[in-house]
Amino acid sequence: MKDKAQVQEKGYLQQDVGIEDTALVRRCQRGDVDAAGRLILKYQDRLYNAILKICQNRDDAAELTQDTFVKVLENIGGFAGRSSFYTWLFRIGINLTLNYRKRRLKLPMRSLDNESSFGGEGRASPASFVSDFGRNDPALAAASKESIQLVLQALKNLEQDHRVVLVLREIEQMSYQEIAEVLCVEPGTVKSRLSRARAVLKDHLQAVLL
Amino acid sequence: MNEKEKIELEELLSGCIDGQLSERQQTELRRIMEHQPQLKEQLKLLEKQSWLLRQLPVEKAPAGLADEIGASLQRRLLLASSEQTVSESRHRKLPAIRRMVSAAALVLAPLALLGAVMITILWPFGSEPSIDNELAGRTGLKVVGPGAGAADETRYASVLPEPSLEARLVLSTAQPIATNDYIEKRIYSSGLLGYTVSRRDADITTYTIVCSAEDMQGFVGELEGLLPHCDISTLTVSATDGKSARVDSVSPEQIGPLLEATDPQKREELARLFAEQNKDKALAKESDGAVGEKDISKPPATQKPIMAWDQGPAEKDKTAGRTVRFVLEVRGK
Numbered sequence: 183m184k185d186k187a188q189v190q191e192k193g194y195l196q197q198d199v200g201i202e203d204t205a206l207v208r209r210c211q212r213g214d215v216d217a218a219g220r221l222i223l224k225y226q227d228r229l230y231n232a233i234l235k236i237c238q239n240r241d242d243a244a245e246l247t248q249d250t251f252v253k254v255l256e257n258i259g260g261f262a263g264r265s266s267f268y269t270w271l272f273r274i275g276i277n278l279t280l281n282y283r284k285r286r287l288k289l290p291m292r293s294l295d296n297e298s299s300f301g302g303e304g305r306a307s308p309a310s311f312v313s314d315f316g317r318n319d320p321a322l323a324a325a326s327k328e329s330i331q332l333v334l335q336a337l338k339n340l341e342q343d344h345r346v347v348l349v350l351r352e353i354e355q356m357s358y359q360e361i362a363e364v365l366c367v368e369p370g371t372v373k374s375r376l377s378r379a380r381a382v383l384k385d386h387l388q389a390v391l392l
Numbered sequence: 393m394n395e396k397e398k399i400e401l402e403e404l405l406s407g408c409i410d411g412q413l414s415e416r417q418q419t420e421l422r423r424i425m426e427h428q429p430q431l432k433e434q435l436k437l438l439e440k441q442s443w444l445l446r447q448l449p450v451e452k453a454p455a456g457l458a459d460e461i462g463a464s465l466q467r468r469l470l471l472a473s474s475e476q477t478v479s480e481s482r483h484r485k486l487p488a489i490r491r492m493v494s495a496a497a498l499v500l501a502p503l504a505l506l507g508a509v510m511i512t513i514l515w516p517f518g519s520e521p522s523i524d525n526e527l528a529g530r531t532g533l534k535v536v537g538p539g540a541g542a543a544d545e546t547r548y549a550s551v552l553p554e555p556s557l558e559a560r561l562v563l564s565t566a567q568p569i570a571t572n573d574y575i576e577k578r579i580y581s582s583g584l585l586g587y588t589v590s591r592r593d594a595d596i597t598t599y600t601i602v603c604s605a606e607d608m609q610g611f612v613g614e615l616e617g618l619l620p621h622c623d624i625s626t627l628t629v630s631a632t633d634g635k636s637a638r639v640d641s642v643s644p645e646q647i648g649p650l651l652e653a654t655d656p657q658k659r660e661e662l663a664r665l666f667a668e669q670n671k672d673k674a675l676a677k678e679s680d681g682a683v684g685e686k687d688i689s690k691p692p693a694t695q696k697p698i699m700a701w702d703q704g705p706a707e708k709d710k711t712a713g714r715t716v717r718f719v720l721e722v723r724g725k
Contacts, residue, residue: 211724212592212595213572213595214592214597215462215572215573222457223458226453226457226458227450230452231450231453234451244453244457248457248460248461248464251461252461252464252465255569255570256567256570258569259566259724329444329447330447330449333444333448351410352442352445353446358410374403377399377405377406377407378399380402380406380409380442381402381406391437391441
């Protein structure tokens with residue numbers, strides 16, 4: 183169970199980030215190229231990582247990340263700030279990814295399984311600082327590298343809706359409310375979709391979990 | 393346990409993992425666990441699964457993505473009037489072009505930085521206006537922000553020679569980011585980086601360029617692809633004698649002769665002629681019922697690709713001979 187203080191801390195951080203984003207977005211709306219560059223540099227890695235985990239193809243993820251920022255910057259004049267820039271950006275990114283995946287459904291998916299760097303010396307997710315599960319289990323931590331491939335495979339085998347909600351929650355660490363805004367659904371739908379996704383993934387990961 | 397109860401229990405366990413349960417739900421879950429000890433094991437598995445997902449490596453976006461986005465915005469701005477914009481799927485089939493643009497950007501960025509360093513060495517004015525952004529470093533353009541004050545402008549203005557003519561081109565556009573990016577790249581590719589001062593106030597960005605009339609002609613020619621996509625493009629030419637001439641909906645071909653004309657009377661006549669021509673064109677379009685519609689029969693002129701090897705700070709003095717001051721004002725709609 184997550185520590186309330188950590189959740190609160192994340193909330194404060196997001197609030198600060200939101201204030202900075204608002205200023206950058208205003209500057210962007212006035213045509214400030216530098217501000218646009220700052221927003222890109224700030225979010226490009228997070229967006230790329232989330233899209234990559236959903237579409238599981240580096241080239242596609244790079245193109246989709248690029249397309250997302252282009253679309254966002256082209257339409258930033260109409261961004262009224264009713265939601266945060268962060269959720270707006272991810273909404274566009276996730277929609278583009280899902281639409282793209284729909285179009286490519288018939289094509290064989292190139293898996294990341296064969297890409298050695300993925301399971302290599304990647305940075306640990308910031309989320310790992312929140313979770314205290316692995317810290318108390320050195321054996322599990324040691325086994326994690328082998329488990330990564332299995333987790334990726336299991337993630338790939340999930341239904342798209344389930345995969346998206348898990349990526350946004352577990353990898354991007356969004357709150358239920360943020361996920362609801364990104365996916366344009368009710369928080370209750372996020373809650374049920376997430377619990378279902380976890381249950382299905384648990385079945386796929388029996389070999390790793392037990 | 394029926395299906396509904398099973399789903400409710402799944403939601404309780406999932407909510408527990410996320411710390412989303414209310415006091416009442418927590419009590420309920422504890423009560424259920426007392427009767428079904430195997431649920432504790434299930435909860436542990438879910439925690440383990442959640443931990444594993446968070447161990448997946450975080451992948452960084454490819455280098456040069458910001459440059460590619462800038463290039464893509466420009467392409468889209470230029471192709472806006474074309475009926476067939478390159479579709480996303482086709483775009484993805486052209487990785488070679490993407491790589492080429494990326495490679496050009498990679499070569500361009502260090503050259504721009506080098507240019508900026510050289511300017512700083514050649515004109516050391518004490519503290520520089522801060523450009524604390526990686527993209528600003530890409531072009532090296534001097535940006536005087538709203539907080540910079542008049543001192544910065546005066547300081548840069550003192551470097552530039554006193555021109556015999558001032559032309560102010562006001563552009564209004566719905567895509568100010570792409571427009572500014574376009575202009576900054578053209579300033580750089582025309583070798584006018586050291587002759588330009590940029591200022592950003594509210595929703596207006598102003599570029600003041602002082603150079604020879606000949607070099608200015610070259611730069612103005614580079615605006616060919618941009619002006620048709622601006623909602624307003626008004627040129628005002630003022631000479632030292634105080635006389636000024638204004639042309640609405642001006643085209644790059646019209647700017648050149650106006651800058652070239654040294655005789656104020658001739659300049660005035662030209663401005664009048666161009667203004668009438670533009671008015672006639674607008675009326676003709678209106679009578680054809682084509683006002684507001686984009687001409688899709690002709691694709692926009694293909695832009696000269698920005699090649700890293702034929703640009704960079706020019707060695708030749710661009711203020712030799714007759715100089716002009718060209719103020720380019722970009723207003724967001």
